[in-house]
Amino acid sequence: MRSLLAMWVGWRFYLARQSNRFINFISFASTAGIALGVMVLIVVLSAMNGFEKELEQRLLGVVSHGELVGVNEPIHQWQSIVDDASQVPGIVAAAPFVRMQGLVQKVGGFQGLTVMGIDIGNEAKVSNIQQFMSPKSWQSLSEHNSNNIVLGKGLAKSLDLTVGQSLNLYMPNLNGKSQNKIGAAKSHRFVVSGIFELGGELDMSTAYIPMQYAAKTLNLGDSVSGVRIKADDVFAAPRLIRDLGYSQQQYVYISDWTRTQGHLYQDIQLVRMVMYLVLALVIAVACFNIVSTLVMAVRDKQSEIAILLTMGMRKASVMLIFVVQGAFNGILGCAIGAVLGVTISINLSAIARGIESILGIQLLSADVYFIDFLPSQLQVNDVITVVCLAFVMSVIATLYPAWKASQTPPARALAGR
Structure with a gap:
């Protein structure tokens, strides 16, 4: 019952602060600071979650979790490696590949390109690259004896190529028996059969061709450059690949x-x-404004505090009055910040695209980052953690002013009234 009385008085004191414009301004500043800190922290954590999600699903979904590559020669018995991989707990699948390195000519010079020869039946088990291209482009890689090539959208734009046009890849003339013997550079012609779009650096540096055609080009016969491995847990992949x-x-x-x-x-x-x-430090600084607000509120309400003490209210209840008064600032700031933070986080990608469209700029360049858009993934745990952190800090900020209020000498306060 006494706690309810203290909370009711604290609420009345919180409303009464409107009569003092200076106290009201500092109280507003503390609430706004908490709201801004909570909002920005939720948005930043959502953006970081989005980057992690895109890293795992987009980049690590295409880039293999691990690879076994032949030393100085191709892998001849790759099927045995695939069979061995299926016996290792934690490894989901394995797929052979043939890798070719070369240069393609563009305006202003040459650009390095990694061409991956893949078998779409096995590749689909270790990679989700097919999700980033049309079914027709994906199926074009099943034509074993064709010189089809699927380029990244960024590279195709850089080279000014469209589907159906040809591309010349300049690469060392490697001896199929020993990959470290290099002859004169040789040009290989490919026909662009499709475009994939990952929205990042892989768009500019990677292309796909049928594995059998790549092996034929390098005179590998039935051998391959290596075997790609996919694990069910990406963080366990290094250990599984070593084993x-x-x-x-x-x-x-x-x-x-x-x-x-x-x-x-x-x-x-x-x-x-x-x-x-x-x-978190920004929120802490905003919470210190609560200290200033309550210190001035205690001075302003000394006579009322003295009356409550003479009427028999306990010092703990007096402390609770000002803790509640300061907590209301924290609650209001947390609520406003959480609502704004959640709203912005949900629409962060659309907001970023709108800013890019209005200002005519690109916030994330595919030449620098592994994606070219601002991702966002809101997690309830982050919102709860941030709100609880801000609220606890705001309550801690009320303890000293509340304690000072409970130490008010009633006689001196009433005498000076």
Whole structure:
């Protein structure tokens, strides 16, 4: 009952602050600061979640979790590696590939290009690249003896190529028996049979052709450059790939996604941690305004505090009055910040596209980032954590002013009235 009385008095004091414009302004500043910090923190965490999701589903969905590549020679018995992979718990699938490196000519010079020879039946088990191209483009890679090539949208635009046009790839004339013997450069002609769009750096540097045609081009016969591996847990992939590679009779190079794309995940985690710390400090600074508000409120209400103490109210109840008064600022700031943060996070990609359209700029360039749009994935746990953090900090900020209020000497306060 006493707690309810203290909360009711605190609510009345919170409403009465409207009569003092200066106290009202500082109270508004603290509420606005908390709301802004909560909103920005929710938006930033949603953006980081979006980058992680795109990294896992888009980039790591196309880039293999791991690879076994022949040392100084192609892999001859690749089917045995695929069979061995199926026996390793945690490995979902394996698929052979033939990799070709070369140059393509564009305006202003040449550009490096990695051409992956794939078998669409096996590739679909380890990669979701088919989701980023039309069914017709995907099926064009099943024509084993054709020189079809599927380019990334960015590269096709850079080379000013469309479906049906031809492309010349200049590459070293490698001896099929030994890949380290290089002859004169040789030109290989391909016909663009499709375009895929990942929206990132892979659009500019990767292309796909039928595996059998790639093996024929390199004189590999039935051999392949390597075997791609997919694990059910991307973070367990490095260990699984090593276990599989060490069990092989042929010498192979072992690589996994942490060596090629791991820096992206680490960068995302680092940015998340730094932004969380910085914005938490912003919320803390906003909460310190609550201290200023309550200190002035205590001075303004000293006579009322003295009357309540002389009427028998306990000091703990007096503290609760001002804790409740300051908590209302935190609750209002958290509520406004959460609503704005959730709304912006849900529509963040559309907002970014609108800004790009209005200003005529590109926020994320495919030449620099692995995606060319601003992703967002709102998680309820992030919203709850941020709101709870801001609310707890706002309540902590009320403790000192509330304690000072409970130490008010009634006689002195009433004498000075």
